Amino acid sequence: MFGFTAADYSAMFLSLKVAVTATLLSLPFGFAVAYLMTYRRFRGKILLDVAVNLPLTLPPVVIGFLLLILLGREGPIGKMVLQPLGIKLIFTWKAAVIATAVVGFPLMVRSIRTAMEGIDERLVQVSRLLGARRLDRIITVIVPLSVRGIIAGSVLMFARGLGEFGATVIVAGNIPGVTQTIPLAIYEYASSPKGDVMALSLCAVSISISIVVLVFHEWLGRRIVRSD
Amino acid sequence: MELRVAIQKRFGNFFLDTDFIINGERVGVFGPSGSGKSTLVGLIAGLTKPDKGTIILDGEPLFDSSTGVNVRTESRRMGMVFQRPSLFPHLSVKGNLLYGYKRCATENRKIAFDDVVQVLNIGRLLDRGVKHLSGGEKQRVAIGRAVLGNPRLLLLDEPLSALDDSLKFHIVPFLKNVCEAFSIPYLFISHSLLEMRIMTDRILHLANGRIVEETTAEDLVRKRMGESMAGYMNLLQLSEPRQVDALYAYTWGEGQLLTASGDERPEGLFELSSTDIMLFKSHPEAISARNLLRCVVVDTFEAGNRIGINLDCGGGRLVAEVVRQAADELGITAGVEVYAAIKATAFRKLG
Numbered sequence: 001m002f003g004f005t006a007a008d009y010s011a012m013f014l015s016l017k018v019a020v021t022a023t024l025l026s027l028p029f030g031f032a033v034a035y036l037m038t039y040r041r042f043r044g045k046i047l048l049d050v051a052v053n054l055p056l057t058l059p060p061v062v063i064g065f066l067l068l069i070l071l072g073r074e075g076p077i078g079k080m081v082l083q084p085l086g087i088k089l090i091f092t093w094k095a096a097v098i099a100t101a102v103v104g105f106p107l108m109v110r111s112i113r114t115a116m117e118g119i120d121e122r123l124v125q126v127s128r129l130l131g132a133r134r135l136d137r138i139i140t141v142i143v144p145l146s147v148r149g150i151i152a153g154s155v156l157m158f159a160r161g162l163g164e165f166g167a168t169v170i171v172a173g174n175i176p177g178v179t180q181t182i183p184l185a186i187y188e189y190a191s192s193p194k195g196d197v198m199a200l201s202l203c204a205v206s207i208s209i210s211i212v213v214l215v216f217h218e219w220l221g222r223r224i225v226r227s228d
Numbered sequence: 229m230e231l232r233v234a235i236q237k238r239f240g241n242f243f244l245d246t247d248f249i250i251n252g253e254r255v256g257v258f259g260p261s262g263s264g265k266s267t268l269v270g271l272i273a274g275l276t277k278p279d280k281g282t283i284i285l286d287g288e289p290l291f292d293s294s295t296g297v298n299v300r301t302e303s304r305r306m307g308m309v310f311q312r313p314s315l316f317p318h319l320s321v322k323g324n325l326l327y328g329y330k331r332c333a334t335e336n337r338k339i340a341f342d343d344v345v346q347v348l349n350i351g352r353l354l355d356r357g358v359k360h361l362s363g364g365e366k367q368r369v370a371i372g373r374a375v376l377g378n379p380r381l382l383l384l385d386e387p388l389s390a391l392d393d394s395l396k397f398h399i400v401p402f403l404k405n406v407c408e409a410f411s412i413p414y415l416f417i418s419h420s421l422l423e424m425r426i427m428t429d430r431i432l433h434l435a436n437g438r439i440v441e442e443t444t445a446e447d448l449v450r451k452r453m454g455e456s457m458a459g460y461m462n463l464l465q466l467s468e469p470r471q472v473d474a475l476y477a478y479t480w481g482e483g484q485l486l487t488a489s490g491d492e493r494p495e496g497l498f499e500l501s502s503t504d505i506m507l508f509k510s511h512p513e514a515i516s517a518r519n520l521l522r523c524v525v526v527d528t529f530e531a532g533n534r535i536g537i538n539l540d541c542g543g544g545r546l547v548a549e550v551v552r553q554a555a556d557e558l559g560i561t562a563g564v565e566v567y568a569a570i571k572a573t574a575f576r577k578l579g
Binding site for chain 1: 273275300301302303304305306307308310312314316317318327328331332373374377
């Protein structure tokens with residue numbers, strides 16, 4: 001169908017793999033940051049807020065470049081942490097995951113935070129009065145009551161991850177079969193002569209995945225509403 | 229229960245400064261809105277931290293700014309019922325009820341699940357979600373949840389205020405019964421003197437963040453009788469209703485009372501204003517009032533320009549009131565026999 005090459009299929013698979021991994025990897029951190037921002041008072045809260053939301057307003061290319069400097073062979077993290085551990089990130093699919101995670105992170109945090117802020121403070125107080133300690137409260141009250149936000153945030157981040165281009169192309173490159181995701185493949189087809197049809201076919205795939213994700217999101221949302 | 233509270237807390241312009249020791253199982257905290265009642269219970273529960281002072285419950289310090297003791301809310305074992313039921317929306321009725329029970333140390337679990345379910349009459353609701361319960365059912369589940377946490381002290385923060393009158397007096401017996409049945413001491417917070425009279429033995433009267441007096445609801449009501457046009461409200465627990473023509477006859481003391489309102493329930497709480505009781509020196513020949521009771525004056529008390537009269541009507545007690553001149557004319561002093569006439573329509577059924 002559509003005459004996709006092995007590299008095209010690999011781009012589709014890689015797109016899904018990168019977006020899923022980035023979302024799952026970010027979930028605990030996203031939840032933790034949203035929790036801190038909603039329930040804890042501490043110094044530097046505004047700074048954390050700005051730092052988390054910065055990728056929302058920065059051009060992805062800037063993020064990609066900063067990541068390249070940080071994680072590259074001569075970068076502080078690259079040199080001090082990654083090299084001694086024998087980890088090579090740059091120009092691998094793992095770098096694409098990191099780029100996607102950073103870019104999508106604020107979307108996830110915002111979603112979860114909005115849900116947490118909507119939880120009746122009284123319910124948290126009641127659980128304390130009934131003897132629930134912090135972790136207990138998080139597991140038995142805060143997670144179940146913000147689950148819609150957690151799902152919405154994850155879906156949003158996953159969808160954003162599928163479209164990630166700017167940061168990925170800088171830290172992971174555009175290597176067919178290795179780091180080339182759907183957007184990168186479309187870019188390559190579009191900039192080559194007679195590549196229009198293939199670019200369009202991949203666009204169709206991209207649209208299909210997006211529709212499936214949105215329908216899934218709606219369905220899950222309704223299921224949750226019905227169950228409570 | 230002995231509770232000692234000597235704390236200070238500032239919230240913007242509001243300053244709470246209390247210092248009291250109170251003993252008793254049924255203690256009220258009474259005051260107008262904004263007097264600091266909810267702030268006070270929040271501090272006792274540990275939901276907010278006092279600026280300084282001590283909170284000691286039955287000899288155990290819960291908070292002491294001088295030694296740095298501040299027992300966490302989750303370890304204080306305080307049950308709390310708020311104005312709104314605040315049930316966990318993601319849990320069933322049973323899940324809500326058991327939330328505190330499961331987290332209570334085994335050696336402290338003295339109150340059993342089945343007993344509470346029975347006293348509160350919520351057995352048929354257990355497997356249901358909480359969203360579609362009625363207001364009264366929700367509040368009963370909230371009470372059950374707090375009680376099943378096996379608290380040392382129950383903090384009832386205006387638990388009846390959000391309910392309309394009929395629902396309020398539907399909940400009251402459940403609340404009283406559950407606390408009595410499991411001997412849980414409580415602090416009952418309200419701005420309603422009527423609720424205070426039903427629910428408490430002693431009250432702390434709070435105004436502008438300070439305790440003005442420790443008294444009883446009864447004394448407070450009598451003191452306020454002189455200022456109120458409505459008079460003193462007699463609360464009568466009447467039982468064994470029988471239909472007599474279009475009226476209800478309830479047993480009261482050694483006699484009976486005829487009321488226009490009533491129902492088939494075996495017990496009913498009625499309100500009767502002291503201003504609706506008319507006194508006669510001797511037996512009147514014929515009157516329209518359906519109740520004519522022979523009473524003995526127990527004693528009298530002054531309330532503004534009126535005299536409150538404690539009457540013993542064959543075992544039942546009533547407070548009537550007359551203006552000073554009428555008291556003089558009737559020669560009302562302790563031991564005098566009078567007749568009290570009360571219309572059947574003067575009784576207001578509360579629950």
